[in-house]
Amino acid sequence: MEPLIVVLMLILLQTLYFGIEVGRARQRFGIEAPAVSGNDEFDRYFRAHQNSLEQLIAFLPAVLVAAYLGYSITCVVCGVFYLVGRAIYFRSYVKEPKKRTLGFVLSFFSTVILIMTSLVSSLLILF
Numbered sequence: 001m002e003p004l005i006v007v008l009m010l011i012l013l014q015t016l017y018f019g020i021e022v023g024r025a026r027q028r029f030g031i032e033a034p035a036v037s038g039n040d041e042f043d044r045y046f047r048a049h050q051n052s053l054e055q056l057i058a059f060l061p062a063v064l065v066a067a068y069l070g071y072s073i074t075c076v077v078c079g080v081f082y083l084v085g086r087a088i089y090f091r092s093y094v095k096e097p098k099k100r101t102l103g104f105v106l107s108f109f110s111t112v113i114l115i116m117t118s119l120v121s122s123l124l125i126l127f
Helices: 002-029 040-067 072-095 100-126
Strands: none
Touching: 002 040, 002 072, 040 072, 040 100, 072 100
């Protein structure tokens, strides 16, 4: 279970880092709160962070349920792919949004695998 906790804490730290990057971009491009647009490059930082938060909302319950059901190794592997995927996604989206696909695929399918693993496992337990 400890490797999973490490991966989850790294994912949370990564999310905080993305938020810090948005704040730095806000200063760099002179976008004062509460504005969330106004400069194309700032918009990319902001959207990359928001998209990552949207994915995190699906990933966290999926990984926790799968871990509860006993799939710790699957959770760690999917967590690492999610972490790497989000890093690729964030950097790609900021540089060239059209090149974010690899990062999206890695993190999105990590979540889907965990959801499907938990769903199938739970259905097998029921029946």
